[in-house]
Amino acid sequence: MRRLSFILALLLTIGFVLVLEHPEWVSSQPIPRLGQFMSPFTGFWKNATPQSYFFRKETIQDQHLTAPVSVQTDTLDVPHIFAQNMDDAIYVQGYLTARDRLWQMDFSARATEGRLAELFGERLIPYDTQQRRLGLSRAAHDAIAEWKKIPENLHLVERYCDGVNAYIDQLKQGELPIEFKLMGYHPEPWTPYRVALLFKAMAKTLNYGHDDIELTNLRSVLGQKAFDLLYPEYNPLQKPVVPDQGQWDSLKVRLAAKYPNRMDTIKIDSLLTSANPLPKQHPGIGSNNWAVAGQKTKSGKPILCNDPHLSLTFPSIWYMLQIHTPEVNSMGVSLAGIPAIIIGFNEQVAWGVTNVGQDVMDWYRIHWTNQNHTRYLLDGEEIPVRIVRDTILVKGKKPVILETKLTHWGPVVYDQDNQPYHGMAMKWLSNLPSTTFELNAFFGLMKAKNYKDYVQAAQHFTHPAQNLIFASNSGDIAIRVQGIFPIKKPEQGRFIQDGSQSKNDWLGFIPQDEIPQLKNPKRGFVFSANQNSTPPSYPYYYNGGFSDYRCRSIYDQLTKMSHITVQDMMQLQNDDYSYKAADALPLMLAALDTSELKPGAFPLINRLQNWNYHFQKDSLEPVLFTVWFNKLKERTWDEITQLPDSIAVFYPEDWRTIALMSDTTHNYFDMAFTEEIEDFSAIATLSFGDMMETLAEKITRRNYHWKDYNNPSINHLARLTPFSRKGINMNGQKNTINAIHGGVGPSWRMIVELTNPVKAYGVFPGGSSGNPGSIYYDNMVENWAAGKYYQLLFLKNLDMTAQQAFIKTEVFE
Amino acid sequence: MKHFLQFLVILGLGWFTQQYTPWWTLAIIGALAAFTFHKRRWTSFLIGLLGGSILWFIPAYLADIENNGLLLQKISLLFGGLSPNMLLLLTALIAGLTTGLGAWVGSAGRYLISNNGTV
Numbered sequence: 001m002r003r004l005s006f007i008l009a010l011l012l013t014i015g016f017v018l019v020l021e022h023p024e025w026v027s028s029q030p031i032p033r034l035g036q037f038m039s040p041f042t043g044f045w046k047n048a049t050p051q052s053y054f055f056r057k058e059t060i061q062d063q064h065l066t067a068p069v070s071v072q073t074d075t076l077d078v079p080h081i082f083a084q085n086m087d088d089a090i091y092v093q094g095y096l097t098a099r100d101r102l103w104q105m106d107f108s109a110r111a112t113e114g115r116l117a118e119l120f121g122e123r124l125i126p127y128d129t130q131q132r133r134l135g136l137s138r139a140a141h142d143a144i145a146e147w148k149k150i151p152e153n154l155h156l157v158e159r160y161c162d163g164v165n166a167y168i169d170q171l172k173q174g175e176l177p178i179e180f181k182l183m184g185y186h187p188e189p190w191t192p193y194r195v196a197l198l199f200k201a202m203a204k205t206l207n208y209g210h211d212d213i214e215l216t217n218l219r220s221v222l223g224q225k226a227f228d229l230l231y232p233e234y235n236p237l238q239k240p241v242v243p244d245q246g247q248w249d250s251l252k253v254r255l256a257a258k259y260p261n262r263m264d265t266i267k268i269d270s271l272l273t274s275a276n277p278l279p280k281q282h283p284g285i286g287s288n289n290w291a292v293a294g295q296k297t298k299s300g301k302p303i304l305c306n307d308p309h310l311s312l313t314f315p316s317i318w319y320m321l322q323i324h325t326p327e328v329n330s331m332g333v334s335l336a337g338i339p340a341i342i343i344g345f346n347e348q349v350a351w352g353v354t355n356v357g358q359d360v361m362d363w364y365r366i367h368w369t370n371q372n373h374t375r376y377l378l379d380g381e382e383i384p385v386r387i388v389r390d391t392i393l394v395k396g397k398k399p400v401i402l403e404t405k406l407t408h409w410g411p412v413v414y415d416q417d418n419q420p421y422h423g424m425a426m427k428w429l430s431n432l433p434s435t436t437f438e439l440n441a442f443f444g445l446m447k448a449k450n451y452k453d454y455v456q457a458a459q460h461f462t463h464p465a466q467n468l469i470f471a472s473n474s475g476d477i478a479i480r481v482q483g484i485f486p487i488k489k490p491e492q493g494r495f496i497q498d499g500s501q502s503k504n505d506w507l508g509f510i511p512q513d514e515i516p517q518l519k520n521p522k523r524g525f526v527f528s529a530n531q532n533s534t535p536p537s538y539p540y541y542y543n544g545g546f547s548d549y550r551c552r553s554i555y556d557q558l559t560k561m562s563h564i565t566v567q568d569m570m571q572l573q574n575d576d577y578s579y580k581a582a583d584a585l586p587l588m589l590a591a592l593d594t595s596e597l598k599p600g601a602f603p604l605i606n607r608l609q610n611w612n613y614h615f616q617k618d619s620l621e622p623v624l625f626t627v628w629f630n631k632l633k634e635r636t637w638d639e640i641t642q643l644p645d646s647i648a649v650f651y652p653e654d655w656r657t658i659a660l661m662s663d664t665t666h667n668y669f670d671m672a673f674t675e676e677i678e679d680f681s682a683i684a685t686l687s688f689g690d691m692m693e694t695l696a697e698k699i700t701r702r703n704y705h706w707k708d709y710n711n712p713s714i715n716h717l718a719r720l721t722p723f724s725r726k727g728i729n730m731n732g733q734k735n736t737i738n739a740i741h742g743g744v745g746p747s748w749r750m751i752v753e754l755t756n757p758v759k760a761y762g763v764f765p766g767g768s769s770g771n772p773g774s775i776y777y778d779n780m781v782e783n784w785a786a787g788k789y790y791q792l793l794f795l796k797n798l799d800m801t802a803q804q805a806f807i808k809t810e811v812f813e
Numbered sequence: 814m815k816h817f818l819q820f821l822v823i824l825g826l827g828w829f830t831q832q833y834t835p836w837w838t839l840a841i842i843g844a845l846a847a848f849t850f851h852k853r854r855w856t857s858f859l860i861g862l863l864g865g866s867i868l869w870f871i872p873a874y875l876a877d878i879e880n881n882g883l884l885l886q887k888i889s890l891l892f893g894g895l896s897p898n899m900l901l902l903l904t905a906l907i908a909g910l911t912t913g914l915g916a917w918v919g920s921a922g923r924y925l926i927s928n929n930g931t932v
Contacts, residue, residue, distance in 0.1 A: 005854065006921035013914040017837040020907065035911070038904045040872035041831040044888055045904075048880035178884075182891075722890035773884030 024396070030120075032182045036173075044181060046174035047773040057809045064091060064162055068813035071096065072806045074793045077768040077776035080322040080331075082798045086443075089323045090156050090339050092812055094163025094190070097319055101336035101770040102168070103177035104315040106187045107717055108337060109194040112201040113137045117400075118393035119185055125400060128392045133404050133413040135431040136204065138388070140196035142433040147192065153437040157192045160339035164190035177770060179718060190337070198337045199438060203430035205310065207464035209545045210361040213420055213648045216495040218640075221649070229666065230652040233494075234536050235548050237655065239555040241467055241481055241528045242516035244537045251514060252539040286547050287354035288573070288737055290527035290554055291471040291479070293520065298563045301754045302471035305569050306343055306352025307746040309739045312714040314723055314777065316766025317747045318343075322795065323446065330446040331760065331794050333748050336770075340442035343750060345760055347796070348449045349472045350752035354528045356465035356481055358544040360429035362492070362506075363421055364409045364499030373415070373423070377500040378408055385412070409499055420648060425499055427506070429463055429486065436460045441482075451476040451519065458482050459512050467528035473754040478519040479526040481533040485510045490541045510540055525558045527551070529737075548655045549579040549735040566761060569751045574787035575737040580654060581613040581625050587661045588628065591684040601692060604699070615733040617707035620699070622733065626709065627694055631687035633657055639672050706731075713743045714765050714781070716772075723772045728765075730785040738787070749789065757796065761789040816860060819850040823864030823912060831868070839865050839908055843915030848923045857920035858913045865912025866905035873904045 023031035037043045067084035069092045074080065079096050083089035098105065110116060114131030116124040131137075147154045168187055180186060188194075219227045287308040294300045310317055318333035323341065332344015343352050367377040375382050385405040392400040405412040409425035416422060437460060444457025454470045458480050461468065465483025470476070486493075486506035497504045516534045518526050531551035533542065557572055589609060594602075604624055611621040634641065637651045651657070660668060661680055669683045678686075698704040712730050716723035732738030732745070739745055748764040765784045769776040783790070827842050843865065847857035877885050877897070885897045892900065 002921065002924050006918065006925050009854075009914065009917040009921045013840050013911075013918050016910060016914055017840060021837070035836040035907060038869075038900075038907050039831070039836040040869050040876060040904065042836065044884065045873045045876040048876045048884040050876075050879035051881045051883070052879065720891065722887040772887050773880060775883065 030183075033184055037181050042173040042181075044178055044773075047178040047181075047771055049769075049771060049774040051775055056807070058811075060810060060812045062095075062166060062812050064166060065812055068811055070798060071808075071810040071812065072795075072798075073808035073810075075805050075807055076320075076790055076793075077779070077807065078320045078322070078793070079768075080324065080793070080795055082324045084325065086156065086325055086328060087159050088812075089325050089328075091159045091163040091166075093321065093323065093334070093339055094160040094165075095167045095812070096163075096321070097334070097336050098164040098167040098190070100768055101315050101319060102164075102171075102187050103179040104717060104770050105164070105190065105194075105198075105337035107179070108201055109188075109197045112140075112197045112204070114390075114392065118395055119183060121395040122397050125392060125394060129400075129402055130413070132390045132392070132402055133411055134204070134426070134428070135404075135411050136197065136200040139431040139433070140193055140200050143196040143199065143438075144192050146434040147196075147437050150437065153440065154192060156339055156443065157195050157439065160195070161190045161192060178772060179720075182720075183718075195338055198335065200430060202335070203464045205464075206355045207360055207428075207430050209357060209359055210363065211359075211545070211650070212363045212494070212496050214650050217647050218649050219495065221647075230656060230668075232656065233543060234532065235546075235653070235655045237552065238531045238546065238548055239551045240532045240534050241479060242518045242534050242538075243521075244535050245521075248537065248539050252537075255539045286357075286530035286550070286734075286739060288527070288529045288550060288554060288739070289352040289354050289467065289469040289479075290525055290558060291350075291469050291477040292558060292561075292564055292569075293477050293524040294475050296524040296558075296562055296564050297753075298565045299753060299755050301473060302475065302477050303564060303566065303569055304345070304350040304352060304469060304471040304477075304752045304754070305573060305750065306354070306469065307573055307739075307749045308343065308353060308355075309745055310747040311744050312747055312765050314714055314716045314725075314766060314772070315770030316764055316768075318764050318766075320762065320764070320768065320792075322793075324795065324797070328447045329796070331792060332750070333762075333764070338439070340439055341446055342442055343748060344446070345752045345754075345758060345794075346446060346448070347756075347758055348474070348754075349445070349454065349470065350754060350758075350760075351445050351448075351454065351471075352469050352750065353466040354469075355530055356467055356483060356533060356544075357530050357546050358465060358485060358533065358542045359493050360463070360465070360486060362427045362497060363424045364407075364427065364497050364504065365424050366407060366412065367500040368423070373412075374405070376407060379500070379502050383408065407499070408502065409505075424496065429484070434462065435484065436462050438462055450474055451478060454478065455480075467533075469526060469528065471752070471754055473756060473758070476520060477526050479517065479528060481516040483515070485515065485540070485542065488541045488543075491543070492541065494543045514540070523559065527554050527558065529554055547735075548653070550737055550739065552579045553577060553737050566751055566753050566759065570761070570787065570789055572737060573746070573749050573751070574731070576615045576731040576733065577737075578613050578615055578622075578733060578735050580658070580735045581611075581615075581622075583655075584629060584658045584661070585611070585613070585625055587658070587680075588632065588684050588688075591661070591681040592688060593681050593685040596685045597688065598692070601688060604692070614731070615706055615710075615736050616731045617710075617729055618705045620705060622706040623695065623698075623704070623709045624691065626733075628688055628691040629654075631690040631694070632683060635671060635683050635687050635690070636660075636669055639668070706733075710740065711742055712740045712745065712785070714778075715743050725778060725781060728781065728785050731787075746784075749784070751789065758794060760792040760794055762792050763789050815850055816852070816856070819846050819852065819857075819860050820864045822846045822849070823861065824868055827864065827868045827912070836908075837911060839868075839911045840915030840918070843912035844919030844922070847916035847919030849919075851923050851927070852920060854917055854920045854924070857916040860913075861916030862909040862913035864909075866909030868912070869908035870901065870905040873901060877901070 020035040021033050065088050069083040069088050072080045081089050081092050114128035117128045289306040291304040297303050319336050320333050322331040330341050330346040332341040334341050369375045369382050375384050388404045390402040407425040409427045413426050414422040441457050441461035448454050458468050461482050462484045468480050468482040470478045487508045529550035530547040532546045607621055615622045640649055669680045670678050712728040713726040732740040734741035751761045753759045763780050763784045765781050767776040767779040823846050830838055843861035889897045
């Protein structure tokens with residue numbers, strides 16, 4: 001009896017502990033290991049940071065430093081690093097970033113590498129497969145090999161990693177970021193390879209545009225003439241980044257002699273299916289930047305502004321900091337996991353970036369010569385593919401061995417018949433070996449003093465190509481379409497190309513002094529908003545995806561403005577006026593056939609007639625317009641949506657649809673499946689009815705507004721809803737300067753006035769901390785949504801710090 | 814008095830070891846204390862339950878107060894709307910049951926090897 005009682009107790013105890021350690025035995029839901037997770041000594045309670053932050057002074061012992069480093073953390077939770085040299089400063093940048101953002105860094109690196117199935121199980125095998133096929137990991141290894149050629153280059157990256165690892169090494173279970181505890185794994189050491197991986201992740205975010213299949217299909221279906229009418233490459237209403245001022249005249253002559261022929265494009269034997277469409281680069285991804293010269297500002301000194309638009313996430317994309325050494329004093333935002341400041345300023349200059357959007361991902365149809373697709377034709381010869389084997393570890397399952405075929409062009413990304421681009425090879429700039437040490441661009445900008453330093457630093461930056469804008473306190477403003485760009489024949493890379501002929505390869509790369517650039521134009525400003533880099537008269541051909549409307553808003557406003565102040569710039573960054581609505585709505589309203597409308601339509605028409613085209617959070621008009629316009633597109637482009645579902649196509653761009661509204665020489669407004677012949681007026685009227693039907697319930701509710709339709713959100717990286725923010729109350733739309741569009745929007749707003757001392761303002765949707773249990777996780781969200789800014793505390797030296805309010809002082813020695 | 818001592822031993826030893834060892838060593842603490850103090854199994858279990866619960870409840874409760882409920886609110890949503898108070902209770906219960914079950918083992922073990930069987 002006694003023995004039975006003992007054994008029963010022992011079994012119960014062990015069983016209880018084991019079940020809490022292995023919740024997967026009893027539940028198919030992902031549950032954390034409850035014992036550890038709920039423990040106030042090691043679990044989530046430890047992530048509940050006390051809110052009453054007292055001024056603290058701490059000393060951190062560290063034998064890796066050459067001299068003591070002082071870190072002052074201001075009331076925004078932004079660290080200011082004072083070091084005796086760059087080595088130590090970057091080391092501490094690594095340490096602090098890890099302390100605030102370790103899970104984000106580790107998770108982003110794993111996701112880029114294609115290693116999520118080992119954490120989350122087999123449902124992530126397709127994601128991992130795609131990441132590995134894209135070759136991001138290979139490209140990161142190649143980048144390291146290139147960086148290693150000059151040891152000084154790699155040195156700072158290694159110092160950063162040392163800093164991260166010093167933090168990881170002293171980390172106790174209780175201090176682990178909560179996501180590690182929830183998902184039950186641990187951070188891996190930070191390495192130069194993982195730094196390179198995050199660079200590649202950025203490249204995938206920004207440099208991934210490809211419409212080759214859709215355009216190839218559309219040209220086949222519509223015929224060349226209709227295709228040219230509906231899908232022209234250049235929107236003449238755009239204001240390009242760099243205008244033609246005759247600067248390319250001699251280059252035009254030289255190039256015309258060198259590359260006389262147009263691209264021979266291949267005929268595709270069959271239309272390309274897309275049962276399983278490729279993830280597309282998010283259409284809302286884009287950014288604004290501009291710099292105004294002293295002639296246009298009240299202070300007489302340039303002002304530089306930048307707001308990069310990205311998928312908004314928690315932890316925040318950006319990590320703000322100041323780095324001060326005897327040679328460098330720079331402040332701005334960095335990317336968690338990468339050393340240096342990416343967008344920022346110093347005492348003399350400021351810089352910022354927007355995405356260029358040129359197409360640097362081309363697809364080649366492979367002509368296989370054997371059954372199992374291991375040999376292919378190139379210039380009449382049979383060539384074997386190189387096969388790379390990858391092991392994808394899978395949680396709770398056997399590992400998957402993945403074979404990737406590498407061709408002359410690049411990897412064959414898809415090999416199953418139901419996948420798009422199957423049997424095609426991808427040539428992508430971002431998975432070619434690096435040619436420079438990209439980070440030198442940012443280390444260079446951090447210490448740049450003038451235009452010359454900026455140009456020199458910029459040339460290290462290769463991809464993803466950025467409109468790199470600049471202003472200095474000596475009065476210069478400039479912008480460069482910065483990156484390496486393939487030299488292409490006209491229309492090369494727009495469509496699927498024949499992969500059996502090496503002459504279809506890129507013709508080389510554009511020399512750095514021939515990329516579009518602009519310095520101190522007479523108009524007194526430079527700017528970019530993901531529009532075309534140049535007018536079509538630029539002698540090198542390029543294609544890509546370019547935004548049509550924000551560039552016009554910025555151009556027109558800056559042209560009008562004078563005696564500009566920082567407050568004016570804040571207003572401009574938060575502008576919610578839509579040129580698209582202003583272009584389209586008057587035409588749509590004028591075309592309405594009121595005799596065909598229900599009586600309920602008239603109050604709505606009246607509202608739209610009085611609307612000022614501002615996408616304001618509490619108005620209904622932006623919703624009416626948006627839904628009406630989308631319905632109108634559906635009815636107009638029925639000839640395109642009527643195509644079998646299996647064919648990948650997309651609508652003409654909105655600017656083209658609008659241009660056709662006032663053009664009567666075509667019959668695209670006629671719906672293919674009706675007897676009558678519809679014109680624009682009929683389509684506008686029918687789609688107005690569609691809109692009313694769709695919104696009927698919402699219109700009568702009277703509390704449905706633009707913000708409800710747009711639903712501005714910031715999602716947690718692992719899509720944990722309680723750690724995300726939805727339904728944020730703010731103005732704007734993707735075609736307005738304040739380009740908030742669902743979960744995509746301004747990830748950082750910065751305004752720098754280059755007076756002496758420099759005045760800088762900034763805000764981002766989040767905070768320094770990656771910990772959902774800290775008030776600094778999302779402390780800036782409300783002000784960001786309201787269009788308010790923080791004046792950034794930019795310290796000239798450590799002595800000033802005594803007067804300022806800091807929440808923490810730390811000394812690393 | 815010995816009851817209270819056993820309770821204090823669990824708190825003191827538990828507080829110290831929980832900083833450095835996995836959470837389930839609570840069962841060992843409970844067992845050791847029960848073995849040493851040699852109480853009836855039910856008594857031992859209840860003392861373990863109470864000791865373990867309080868050992869976890871107090872720091873959890875204080876952490877939540879200092880954090881103004883910010884994180885607990887989010888965790889509560891993550892746990893399908895289990896209320897913050899229920900989460901506090903669950904925390905205490907996990908530690909309490911682990912320590913209590915361990916105490917039962919300790920107590921039963923002591924009975925097993927002691928000859929006279931009296932308390």
